[in-house]
Amino acid sequence: MKTILITNALVVNEGTTEEKDVLIKDGLIDKIGKDLSGTTADLHIDAKGKHLLPGVIDDQVHFREPGLTHKADLYHEAKAAVRGGTTTFMEMPNTVPNTLTQELLEQKYQRASEVALANYSFFMGASNDNIEEVLKTDPKKVCGIKVFMGSSTGNMLVDNREVLEKIFSQAPILVATHCEDEATIRAKSAVYKEKYGDDVPMSAHPEIRDVEACYKSSSLAVELAKKHNSRLHILHISTAKELELFRNDIPLAEKRITSEVCVHHLWFEASQYDALGSQMKCNPAIKEKSNREALWEALNDDRLDIIATDHAPHTWEEKQNHYWKAPAGLPLVQFSLQMMLEMAREGRLTLEKVVEKMAHTPAICFEVEKRGYIREGYWADLVLVDLNKTTTVKKEDIVYKAGWSPLEGQGFHSDITHTIVSGHLAYAEGKFDESKKGERVLFDR
Missing domain, CATH: 2.30.40.10 (Urease, subunit C, domain 1)
Incomplete structure (x- = not known):
């Protein structure tokens, strides 16, 4: 070299x-x-x-390969990551097929070795019926186990309490969760379906996938983690209420429960649905401005540990559908660092804090070997x-x-x-x- x-x-x-x-x-x-x-x-x-x-470590991306490569793939998304200053990504298992076996997981690693310009790791996926495969995950070679405690692609909703207890009590490594309560969302969806049919306004998204749905699921995850002393990492926190679940009175390396906030929840707020519509539809939903302001406060006082993207691309044509059919997700990996540098310029956080939350803390949270800092030997x-x-x-x-x-x-x-x-x-x-x-x-x- x-x-x-x-x-x-x-x-x-x-x-x-x-x-x-x-x-x-x-x-x-x-x-x-x-x-x-x-x-x-x-x-x-x-x-x-x-x-x-130090290069950005993005702990949550959806690069869509295999099975959904009309939207994205490892080659193009990793290249976009590099263009935007992200040098390492951790990719999610809700591809097609879902990454629910060790064999499928290794196939993704092999593909990345052939095409990904950025460094890479992949989450092992959990479902209601693959606990044996989950427990085979190698802690030294895999970033974590992903649990969707809210709807996702295919067979990845884990809503069986007994299975959740097993995962939280036996997982050999960090468990990362998507937390939205499915029953709450279904009940709200039924109300809006009855009222609007297919013509639900995009601005209703944070009312359907509301604060209650997020908090109910996040608090359950925290309850299970405390019960079993699990290493829990809750992804894309979007509400002020959830912030009470996290601590800032101990060093990050000692935390057993950590949190992530995404750039879009720090950048956008609900009044922008009228202008952007489905372009800003994502799960969990972008909510009212008061939630965004609370997220900024918690990021700066270290209740929120990591800034990530949840890069989740869909085609422009898919996004043009009505509320129920327009898929959720924003493509942001190419611009996340610039977004946060802009926020630093505006005084929302310091430049040093940008580096801390996008490089240092992901390295600490995931115990990444020799990355995330500018140090000799790294x-x-x-x-x-x-x-x-x-x-x-x-x-x-x-x-x-x-x-x-x-x-x-x-x-x-x-x-x-x-x-x-x-x-x-x-x-x-x-x-x-x-x-x-x-x-x-x-x-x-």
């Missing part, structure tokens, strides 16, 4: 921002210093005026950003397969100029180098 020397970069890492040089060798960060300019390297990047961040997963350049989201610049964005026309005061994945310069100033693929992520468990 080429050695890479980055000089004069404003390195944002572990709560500080300092101008430093970084030498990359054999895929790893070899040296970090104040003056490495005399060091010989195959490639020299002068980063004067730019910020160097994998060189790095992103150079120019905070003095204005860019705009344009359809022609979208790399992921679906080709549309609810952010189209949005301006950012930042540009991702370089992305280094496991020591390989995968993207630089408009050009990709796909000669080397990403690595399978390992875990210190």
Whole structure:
């Protein structure tokens, strides 16, 4: 592999921002210093005026392969991730077929090794009847077990209390949950179906998939985790009420129950349904502004631990359907870092906090081996950003397969100029180098 020397970069890492040089060798960060300019390297990047961040670790994406590749696939979505500064992704099991056996799980890893430009890990899926397969999951090689405590594709709704008890009591690794109470949602759906038929306004989405549905399911997950001392991670928190379930009075590494918030729940709020309609339909729903404000407060005081995307693409044509048929999900992996950099510019959080919540804390929560920080001996997963350049989201610049964005026309005061994945310069100033693929992520468990 080429050695890479980055000089004069404003390195944002572990709560500080300092101008430093970084030498990359054999895929790893070899040296970090104040003056490495005399060091010989195959490639020299002068980063004067730019910020160097650890690559984003996105702990929740849906890349749709196998079975749904008309919407997305590992090749295009991983490439889009790299374009946006995400160097590692953790992908969900609700593909077709659902990832409910160890054999199917390994097939996804094999495919990623062939086509994914970013580093990768895949969740093992749980259902009401595959506990034996779940318990075979290797903690060192797999990010976690995914439990849908709310509806999903195929056979992945886990609504059997006995099965949930087994998963929470016996799971060998972190259990990540989608928490929405299915009975509550079905009851609300019936009311709105009776009132509107197929003409339900998109603005009703947070009323159908409401705060009660989220809290009832999340509180059950927490109850089970406390009962069995499980390692629980609740995904895409969207309500103020759920925040009471999480702690900020102990170090993250000591938490047994952690949480994630997604960029769209921090960016959008319910008054925008009239303008964006199904483009912002997702599960859990984007809710009223008061919930968004509470999420921001909890992110900054560390009740919320990780920022992710839940990148969930659908075709533009699929999204044009009426309420009941328009699928839920937003494609955001290419723009998540820029969204949070924009929020930092607006004073919502600091630049150091962006790095903490998008790189450091995912590494801590999932016990990722030698990633998530700019440290000597760690994998060189790095992103150079120019905070003095204005860019705009344009359809022609979208790399992921679906080709549309609810952010189209949005301006950012930042540009991702370089992305280094496991020591390989995968993207630089408009050009990709796909000669080397990403690595399978390992875990210190």
